[in-house]
Amino acid sequence: MLLKKRVVGMLSVMLSAAMVFNIAVMGTPRAEAASIGELNSQYSDLQQQINDLQGDLDSITDETARQQAEQQQLEQQMGIIQQQVDLLRTKIDTLNAQIAEKEQYIEQKEAEIAENEELFRQRLKAQYMSPDADGLSAVLGASTFSEMLIKADTMTRIADHDKQLIETLTQQKADLVAAKDELAASKADLESSKSELDSKNAQLAGQKSVVDANIDQLNQQKAMTESQLAQRRDELKVNQAQIEAAIKENEANNGGGGSGGGGFTPSSGVFQWPVPSCSNIYAPYGYSAIYGSEWHTGIDISGGGIYGQAIVAADDGQVVSAIYGNYGYGNYLLVYHGNGLYTLYGHCSSLAVGKGETVRRGQTIAYVGSTGNSTGPHLHFEVRQGGSYGSDVNPLNYL
CATH class of the missing domain: 2.70.70.10 (Glucose Permease (Domain IIA))
Incomplete structure (x- = not known):
């Protein structure tokens, strides 16, 4: 805002000066009725106006160059931030894909756990409902002691396997949930960083819009000043011709040549x-x-x-x-x-x-x-x- 006020203030001063120049020239006596001294005075006034306008034009040119340099710097910063935002967006997309994959694995493990738990429950239920099928009957029904030990060991192994399978699946599910939560936390961090960059980019865009407006104003003032400068130079040429003519007329009247x-x-x-x-x-x-x-x-x-x-x-x-x-x-x-x-x-x-x-x-x-x-x-x-x-x-x- 301070920058904009400074540029607008400078332009206002230049515009006021240009209006004074216009009034000064409009009030200049016609050269045909002026003496050589008066014409020389008019020349000095016009030359001073040209010098002042040229100074204004130089100031406008310098300020425009400074504003354009700032504009370029802002564009470069915005470009760098946009690259960072694009990179974060790519990482977030990658994490989303990984999270979706983990969620799919979790669903598969949950289905496997549920299926094995159901089979385990059905086997226990069958053993409980059928006296001939329970473990003790199976063991006591062995024809030899060796066969009894083998059957007892087999049943223990089956029970341990079912238990271990369920525990393994449960642990795998827990690991997947933990991995998913870790990915979600990383995604949240990236989204927070992206939000900060988006905010900074918006701030830079606001600054750039002010600079763009300043450059537009300076270009308008430059065109106006160049037009006034060209007008004064044309008037100066006319004044010079009038001075030369007056000098020649004066010398002719005094017998010169x-x-x-x-x-x-x-x-x-x-x-x-x-x-x-x-x-x-x-x-x-x-x-x-x-x-x-x-x-x-x-x-x-x-x-x-x-x-x-x-x-x-x-x-x-x-x-x-x-x-x-x-x-x-x-x-x-x-x-x-x-x-x-x-x-x-x-x-x-x-x-x-x-x-x-x-x-x-x-x-x-x-x-x-x-x-x-x-x-x-x-x-x-x-x-x-x-x-x-x-x-x-x-x-x-x-x-």
């Missing part, structure tokens, strides 16, 4: 490697086993000790975006190199240049970090081509 100028020579399209201290590509451009069905818009450069290492400009250019953020690319730079070419440096720990600055090829412009949507220290490096910040292209074609 362009097709050249800004005190630098337009790029020839041959770029320098952006992290001199590390040449390892952790995740390639496009589809890969790492990102699965998700299109990767750049390359991820990562390796041991890369955190905090210098990131250099791939070529001369002008910084058109220098963003400190906790979403998407995190802290990132977007540099325009002329001729419709841009490079993007994402997830930086910190930035060394600001928007509008002119940078030179090989100049340190940022440092490797793990900000934004990142699972570890790395540089997400993109090359983009075309107007309005272009479209992603394979960076390896320019390095």
